[in-house]
Amino acid sequence: MTKPIVQTYRFATEEQWKKCLIAGADRQLLHNNKVVQPLAPYDPNATFFPSAGAYAPAITTSGEILWLDQAGNVCRLSPGDDIPETCSAPFTMPAGSRLVATGDLWTIGAARHSMQRYDSGTFTRLLTAELPSDTSVLDIARGLRGTVFTLLEHTSPSGSSHWEVQQIDSAGHRVNSIGLTGFSTATKLVYLPQSNRFILLTGEIHPRLCWFAAEGGAPVFAKLVGAIRPCFATTVLAADSRDRIFLAGSDGAFTGVVVLNADGEIIDSVPVDHGDLPITGIAARSETLALTGKRGLLRFGTATAVPGSAGDVGCTLVTPMLFSPDREGARGWLRMEVVGKFPQGSTLEIAIAASEDDEEELLDSFNSIAADQSLSVSRRIQTLLAIPDVWRAKTVFHGSAEQADHSEIPLSAPLFDIRQHYLWGYVSLSAAPDASLPSISEIRVIYPERGLMQELPAIFRRDASPNFLRSLVGVLEANTQQLDSRIAKMGGLLRPDTAPDSWLNFIARWLGIPWDDALGLEQKRCLLKHAADLARNRGTRSGLETLLRCLVPGSATRFRVTDATADFGFAVVGSSKCLGSALPAILGGATRWNSALDMHAVLGYTRLPCDGQIEDAAARFAGSIRIEIAGTAQERQLWEPWLRRLILEMVPVTAKVQLLWVPSSRLSSQDLDGTLSLEPEPWPHLGTDAITGLARLPEGRIRLSSCGPEINTRLS
Secondary structure (H helix, E strand, O other), rough: OOOOEEEEEEEOOHEEEHOOEEOEEOHHHHOOOOOEEOOOOOOOOOEEEEEOEEEEEEOOOOEEOOOOOOOOOEEOOOOOOOOOEEEEOOOOOOOOOEEOOOOOEEEEHHHOOEEEOOOOOOOEEEEEEEEOEEEEEEEEOOOOOEEEEEEEEEEOOOOEEEEEEEEEOOOOOOOEEEEEEEOOOEEEEEEOOOOEHHHHHEEEOOEEEEEEOOOOOOEEEEEEEEHOOOOOOOEEEEOOOOOOEEEEEEEOOEEEEEEEOOOOOEEEEEEHHHOOOOEEEEEEOOOOEEEEEEOOEOOOOOOOOOOOHHHEEEEEEOEEEEEOEEOOOOOOOOOOEEEEEOOOEEEEEEEEEOOOOHHHHHHHHHHHHHOOOOOOHHHHHHHHOOOOOOOOOOEEOOHHHHHHHOOOEEEEOOOOOOOEEEEEEEEEEEEOOOOOOOEEEEEEEEEEOOOHHHHHOOHHOOOOHHHHHHHHHHHHHHHHHHHHHHOHHHHHOOOOOHHHHHHHHHHHHHHHOOOOEEEEEEEEHHHHHHHHHHHHHHOHHHHHHHHHHHOOOOOOOOOEEEHHHHOEEEEEOOOOOOOOOOOEEOOOOOOOOOOOEEEEEEOOOOOOOOOOOOOOOOOOOOEEEHHHHHOOOHHHHHHHHHHHHHHHOOOOOOEEEEEEEEEEHOOOOOOOOOOOOOOOOOOOOOOOOOOOOOOOOOOOOOOEEEEEOOOOOOOO
């Protein structure tokens, strides 16, 4: 009987994560690193930059923080600087207005009937976009691709008002108009780029935050500010590119900034000293939060560990509906694996909901709630979790100190007792104060129920068997998955491009190729990739050149191998019956000790031949190999201890090797064959790689001619 094929639902890429409902996660990390991680809280310890009052902060694309002060100046704080620069603000820049940084700076014009764009470097006004006289600009927000959104209030002659959002490009042209309804008065506007939604703060008796779709209309959903934090009186609203929402205000016991996620759930609190009140502006980008207040600007950065003021930090996830069909007599589910980093102080919770085909009402309820765009993602997850008699007991894992190395590990929840066809998975990730943030890189849901239990004798696989045995096997199955994963990855330990550094020396000695532990990492991997060629061509010119290409890296060839007997041969004198040799060629002759006992005999060099000795004039030329290498002085110092030994391992035993270090110009020819390069004269210096005749040291002192230095103006 053929074994059933084990299938897996996998969530690891951005497109796969988008199929899930995810609340409270850092969307930028999800996009860049494909991992699910809670939004990092801010460090409550801020850096203070005093100024004569401060308002209208903005953070440019280059990371500069700009703000205005009460003395009519613009303050600029560049990344890495501790002292801000100050210059006079343009007289056309209204005081107290919000600054929005795109490629340039946008602000609301005088009388709130226009928009103005300034150069962010020189603060020169570039344009003014006039608006209809019956409109008033209430607020502006940063848009996409250099555009800005303006919140406009239109007042009719009868006194009634309606509101719209206009999108304006960098040239001051109106790109789009979006009508908003469902409120009586408005004060602030922000735009969430990842969710593609607007958030509006109303000016009603009980202020609300209203979420609008990109098409406008009525609010998708709304929240009372007092429901987010009781008695909280907010004065400033802002947002960043990670869809975090910032509310500044006070509720009596707390004064500072409340940070919300895209669904309006509190994820962080940043306390502010009473001496900095009132908070006049907020700007956030990447990992920087800037607040302006009475005394100046406060700059906050993200915390490496969860601060106590933030409380527990976490995110939640619900998978889409998964289906396990009957397959070759096997059905059901095996286990759910969550792969990630879980440091000490973190908690992972896994819960499962299951349903069968005949439970159509439950299936429709799950799918309709998950697709309800009128609810925030976190609200949809809470509604799904509130469905009674569906979710099973949670499997809880706690991070340990063993995760201090921040390596990824898999954690599993058994599913073998679930026989239904449909399944939903819920995952919660949280970190307590003083803990590092956990993350999830992959989720795998494996089906059907095919595991170690199927390898037991049939008597133990009967339905009447005790559940204890199946649970015990499930524990063994889950605990051995790390071993299974390690076995599955063992092939990567033998691949030159994936093997760890510590394995390279072992693999090389196992293969028996020329090797030395002092080789560089790039040289080692290159030698292993060409191990087959080195073994097959050992003792040949091809094998020697392959070795040198691995040892002497670079796009251009920096070595030359010359075997005179093979490349040139011996000179042959031509005659009328045969052609002579073409030059260059080897000119051979008798050895220097082959001489007669006469007046030309030299003591110490003259030797009488022995009986039977054959005097071969070509013997001293045969098997002689010259290798020229163009390397720097540093390379020569590093390579000389082992280079000659490795070369000798690739040539025949009878060969004689001459190793020469030469300048790169020695290897170039005058032909356009890739070796000729146009280079400036070498910089003069004293060293082992200084080139005689090309590098010239300057004279000891500067001398001026009558016409002065090398300029066109004569000295008077």
